[in-house]
Amino acid sequence: MKTLPVVLTTLGAVLCAPWAHAQDAHSEHRKQAEAAQPAQPPSPYAGMQSRPIKALSARQVADLREGKGMSLALPAELNGYPGPSHTLELANQLELSDEQTLRVKGLFAQMKQEAMAAGEAVIEAEQALDELFKNRQATPDALKAVTARAALAQGQLRESHLRYHLAVADVLSPGQIATYTRLRGN
Structure with a gap:
């Protein structure tokens, strides 16, 4: 058993x-x-909440502080108004004279100085906007004032970059501008 x-x-x-x-x-x-199920995509804002200024990346802050163009002058650049930085980069191909080179270098230095100051104003305005919300002090009136300040700072920064494209176009000959446009792929 x-x-x-x-x-x-x-x-x-x-x-x-x-x-x-x-x-x-x-x-x-x-x-x-x-x-096989697709993973839940991360939030498009993932990681941004830890930024010191929520609306600006570290790269954007650095570019603003360094006076970089950040594509702010595209209307000029793409319509045949050379920028000082790229003009200096292409100096040999453009066959700049010594006088033209000195003038463009001077314009570039002035633009850089203005852009750095204007970039700091943009950073400060964005910081103020961020603080307004972080400190729970956002009201319609406060929001209007702070966003107006940020818009003005951004506009002044952009205007300074665009203005120097106008100035460089006055230094170059029409042939040099045509060469610049071709070399830049515009």
Whole structure:
């Protein structure tokens, strides 16, 4: 009679094996289905909440402080008004005279100085806007004042870059401007 428990155990194992296999297969199928599901995309704002100024990346702050163009002068650049920085980069191909080179270098230095100061004003205005919300002090009137200050700072920065494109166009000949435009791919 000792064989009856062995037979029952064996029979139980044989009968349960397909069920256990089905459970394993179901579990594996569920894992595959979960893996096949696209992951929830991260928030487009992920990581921005830890920025010192929420609306500006570290790169943007650095570019503003360095007086970089940040594509602010595209209306001039793409309509045949060379910028001072790129004009100096292309000085040999443009065959700038010594006088032209000195004038463009002077314009570039002035633009850089103005742009750095204007960039600081943009940073300060964006910081004030960020602080307004961070400190829960945003009211319609306060918001209007701070956004107007930020818009004015951004406008002054852009105007300074654009103004120097006008000044460089006055230094170059029409042929040099045409060459500049061709070399820049405009």
